[in-house]
Amino acid sequence: IAGTSKAAHSDVAPKKKKGPGALATAYLVIYNVVMTAGWLVIAVGLVRAYLARGSYHGLYYSIEKPLKFFQTGAILEILHCAVGIVPSSVVLTGFQVMSRVFLTWAVTHSVREVQSEDSVLLFVTAWTVTEIIRYSFYTFSLLNHLPYLIKWARYTFFIVLYPMGVTGELLTIYAALPYVQKTGLYSVTLPNKYNFSFDYHTFLILTMISYIPLFPQLYFHMMRQRKKVLGHVEDYSKVE
Numbered sequence: 001i002a003g004t005s006k007a008a009h010s011d012v013a014p015k016k017k018k019g020p021g022a023l024a025t026a027y028l029v030i031y032n033v034v035m036t037a038g039w040l041v042i043a044v045g046l047v048r049a050y051l052a053r054g055s056y057h058g059l060y061y062s063i064e065k066p067l068k069f070f071q072t073g074a075i076l077e078i079l080h081c082a083v084g085i086v087p088s089s090v091v092l093t094g095f096q097v098m099s100r101v102f103l104t105w106a107v108t109h110s111v112r113e114v115q116s117e118d119s120v121l122l123f124v125t126a127w128t129v130t131e132i133i134r135y136s137f138y139t140f141s142l143l144n145h146l147p148y149l150i151k152w153a154r155y156t157f158f159i160v161l162y163p164m165g166v167t168g169e170l171l172t173i174y175a176a177l178p179y180v181q182k183t184g185l186y187s188v189t190l191p192n193k194y195n196f197s198f199d200y201h202t203f204l205i206l207t208m209i210s211y212i213p214l215f216p217q218l219y220f221h222m223m224r225q226r227k228k229v230l231g232h233v234e235d236y237s238k239v240e
Helices: 002-011 022-053 060-073 075-083 090-107 118-142 148-152 158-183 200-239
Strands: none
Touching: 022 060, 022 075, 022 118, 060 075, 060 090, 060 118, 075 090, 075 158, 090 118, 090 200, 118 148, 118 158, 148 200, 158 200
């Protein structure tokens, strides 16, 4: 089917993709510049705290506020997809954004005992580098002036950063489990007037299990995108 559609498209003049209007583009540029700057603030905060302390332990506390603010600010990306100014899937964007917001607030913020875990620094570092590259990529793409280095970084760094982030996320959720079980955090027990029960400890375990089918799908999707976007450049270099 894919081959047929490609052949069909090659017979007719390609339709020009309709991008966002001038006002929407201006707003998106400002949004992406602000988000790039925000994650740069987090990166600088991490480096400064590390240099001041001489240790990477407990660096989360030095960037806690900007991390919460800018990661929560990513919720607007779901809205951008919903109103159609960004042509991405609302469901996929929603899942990716909310999983990080969930980890930021419902795990790391809520379970104070995990905040000093090294696994938190692992996912925060991965997120920070990823987001600086990603928002820079969007900004320059909207301005129709995308440097190859940023394009290359966008489709290459994830090879290491994505598994690194996922490892940090899973280890942090795992570290939170004993404290959640002990305190009954966010759990609702029966009997109650709504006749409803919810075990947050079990929910976190199910969240960890969900990574098993979802991570490979997203990872190999990005690998395919990499081949599609950067493949022609690599092929050209082989010919030379």
